Amino acid sequence: MDADQELKSLKRGLKAVLLINSQGSLAISELSRGLDLPRTTAERVLMTLLAEGFVDRDPKTKRFFLTDRVRALSGGYSDDSWIAHVATPMLFETTREIGWPLIIATPAGEYMRTRLTTDPATSLNIHRRHIGSEIAMAVSSSGIVHLAFLDPEQRRIMLQILCESDDPDQVPARDPLRMRYALDHAQREGYSFGLDLGRERSVSVPILEHGQVKAVLVMVFMARGLTHEEVIRDFVPRLKTMAADIERLAFSDHHLPVL
Template identity: 85%
Template sequence: MGLVDADQELKSLKRGLKAMMLINAQGSLAISELSRGLGLPRTTAERVLMTLLAEGFVDRDPQTKRFHLTDRVRALSGGYSDESWIAHVAAPMLFETTREIGWPLIIATPAGEYMRTRLTTDPATSLSLHRRHIGSEIAMAVSSSGIVHLAFLDPEQRAILLRILRESDDPAQEPARDGHRLDYAIARAREQGYSFGLDLGRERSVSVPVMEQGRIKAVLLMVFMARGLTHEQAVERFVPRLTRMAADIERLAFQDHPPPVL
């Protein structure tokens, strides 16, 4: 094998590894998102994904056309992780807390350019303007959960994701094109440990990170109505409780007693 061929194979390997890292960070990606995230032509990004698909490291949803990691990645690293902790650890804790405080709680994880609802306690309360459902999504660049995710993400992955958001066709991702505004919000979230996001409508939310071994795993957020609770009141009365809940989830799910694999 010549030096040029070896260099080309090494470059292809690096692209494949970076693609899996990005998919792992976001949950799933479309070809166009991977293209923007890695700064590659769409045809090159598609070749990378097709190679990973052929080798069984990724699979493609026939409906959404998005790529996600398969359990074969377990053979390479801890990138693929079981998420039964949401049902076994987080759900009982969140529903019990909502019955006490009244406001709905949500667990959200990234899905490309959006934060996707994985668990919601909306059914346990009437204190909300509209009902969310499992699978509903909100733009990452504007939401409190998205800003917290970006704030606690690995710097390299954050830079890639911010590039994707800046080049997004979704008008809801507009704050990403105002670098100073979003960078400030991210820095504040990392410093304070929480964020209210940039969408200051009638219904608002405050988010805190859920970590696993120093890496962000998910986001825990509380939704509230602006007329019923100020930001100052939320910080004083609820942010400490959310932070403790996140710590309890981390301890019970990822340290002391990992949930059973279903």
């Protein structure tokens, strides 16, 4: 391979990393379209990144997503350091007080991904979540809140993606009236219980950075332990206050470092 070919390969690899980062996850066909490459070339780019450990592939959906190794490219810088320095101590302290687990979730393609969980701080007999676990955006309380607080054009595009998804858990996105009601409620009230009302339930509120949704704060609870009315009365105000405290401590301009 000559120098020009090596540079082209490097550029394609870097562009692929940037595109996957912006979308959360990509299929080979999506990378091919996004970078205007032949499918075989797009596949070689992704397989190279896979071999080097910069991406991984979901065996079920066949979609590629970035791994933690990408962080090594940033020289120690992380835009999500607020999760460790601000959110983690706050969430664990609150879980010890209220008894219910708390989660920070962010979007990853069609799903909401757990970035922080206080499950280890509880003794409840619940489904244990781990960092990196995902849940369908169309049904989860975190997904509904994320969609509700997106820019309208981004929300329209994301809803279209969910409507076309092969994942059966995303089917509610194909019901525009049901989805519009859920999103309007989340926008108006500032919280959502989502559309999956099973034995274990959750309520979510947005975390905003300068008016844009940055992440979602989630509280998991048992249906037999709390009614929705009790959650709204006793916990939603506290969750909103926590979210506001995180926003103030992590994203306010006067807390930015002086360069």
